[in-house]
Amino acid sequence: MNPDLNALHPYPFEKLSALKKGLTPPAGLDAIALTIGEPQHAPYPEALAALVAHQHEMARYPATNGLPELRQAIADWAVSRFALDALDAEHEVIPVNGTREAIFAFVQAALDRTRAAKVAVPNPFYQIYEGATLLAGGTPLYLDCTAENGFRPDFSAVSATTWQDVQIVFLCSPGNPTGAVTTMDEFKALIKLADEHDFIIASDECYSELYLDEAAPPPGLLQACAELGRGDFRRCVVFHSLSKRSNLPGLRSGFVAGDATLLAPFKRYRTYHGCAMSLPVQRASIAAWQNEAHVRANRDAYREKFAAVTKVLAPVMDFPAPEASFYLWPAVPGGDDIAFTKRLYREEHVSVLPGSLMGRDNAQGVNPGAGRLRLALVAELEPTLEAARRLRRMIERG
Secondary structure, three states: OOHHHHHOOOOHHHHHHHHHOOOOOOOOOOOEEOOOOOOOOOOOHHHHHHHHHOHHHHHOOOOOOOOHHHHHHHHHHHHHHHOOOOOOOOOOEEEEOOHHHHHHHHHHHHOOOOOOOEEEEEEOOOOHHHHHHHHOOOEEEEEEOOHHHOOOOOHHHOOHHHHOOEEEEEEEOOOOOOOOOOOHHHHHHHHHHHHHHOOEEEEEOOOOOOEOOOOOOOOOHHHHHHHOOOOOOOOEEEEEEHHHHOOOHHHOOEEEEEOHHHHHHHHHHHHHHOOOOOHHHHHHHHHHHOOOHHHHHHHHHHHHHHHHHHHHHOOOOOOOOOOEOOEEOOEOOOOOHHHHHHHHHHHHOEEOEEHHHHOOOOOOOOOOOOOEEEEEOOOOHHHHHHHHHHHHHHHHHO
């Protein structure tokens, strides 16, 4: 077996299951989970209808590059959403089976293991960045995201010597687990660093359509390129998904877009990888990318939920004002996120994800996720609000 498999950390949910083992929650309380970022709002119905209408196409092999109509629908959406001059549907867009698959595969294709191969990732982080790096023979470079830097990586703190070994920088904006949004100036500053030190920027933007201020959608990496007059998106790729935008996590549909010189070899890799998207899924994806009304309605539902939960929790917990995504990132009273998580499950039958399970210790031995919780506000309003009430009730008991 590949010896690099031994370097992989257990996934956070495996660790969480181990923490809860042997704990008995109250029998009189229904279980409520705020753990997995799996949208529970209704899937976009027109996408489901397209799946059924095109089920006969399961009899055909799909092409790795996807249908031209899907690539064009994606390109049209991205141009409109991020104010791009153009996005070449033939060479600058690849449909993928979810961003997790694409992120993992992209690192395998892009990392040059014949030389020093560091991959910069936010810390705490979505664990695929780390696992993909380790299995590609690279070394993760963890960049702490703390309250002091607005829960975003401070790229100016990385030395020129360190940058020499960095081949890929992962952004996650809006952030998982923090919900923090990368600013346009930060995107542009990172692009300048990429030119100076010759690394790829890979921006995971799968939460980009879940934002609380309808007048302030989060900017994107390709948008920054456009403002810089960088029409070839040199050194830049983005990852997007229908999972959160359209409540279709089971569809496993997203896309990669950006620098055609990076996507061409990635496309060749994917040909061997055997990961073409089925044709009914592609038809459903076209329907979803071409409709914005259901996405606005989805944001309205999250906006209502965030307002209700914030009203309950703000008097007893400290957390950054939500900007985007469907997570809250509160500090734990007392500072021990592991003990708090176990107690909450044992006393209130509510499951949450300790922040320390999503982070790694830095050089000073400090895990920047420690002392916080990731609360995934993905269920409908009432069970989410009930979980918040129970959480507050436990805190107020002391």
